[in-house]
Amino acid sequence: MNGALPTNDLKKLLAQAEADGLTLNDLAATYEQYRMAPQEVLNELSIAVAKGYLDGTLTYEFCDGVMNGIIAALVDVGMNREMPEPAFSLYQAFDQGGWIRSNDPPGTDPSEKYAKPLVLQIINDFIG
Secondary structure, eight states: OOSSSSSHHHHHHHHHHHHOOOHHHHHHHHHHHTTOOHHHHHHHHHHHHHOOOOOHHHOHHHHHHHHHHHHHHHHHHHSOOOOOTHHHHHHHHHTTTSSSOOSSTOOOOOOIIIIIHHHHHHHHHOOO
């Protein structure tokens, strides 16, 4: 991932994804402007979310909201091509942090216990 999106545009897209969701149509101008495939844009957004979560600059709630906000675009891309990776795996990882399991002790933070280790593993596997 070369980080083709300027930081300002990346931040705007993340905020829009979290607030309103993003479809492939919403992203069309971005991937055309930067000559990126839709899956590259989705992967770049997802990696930015994961890195921000891991370094503590973005909250789990915001990151989960972004990932939920791009799932429609991920699925649309996956209808005709392979699912964008690591975007889809990161979506699934953040999803794991959304609920407490019946065997979790009181006070368990499911985002820390379930999502964070998965996000870290995915980032390490895909980025190194």
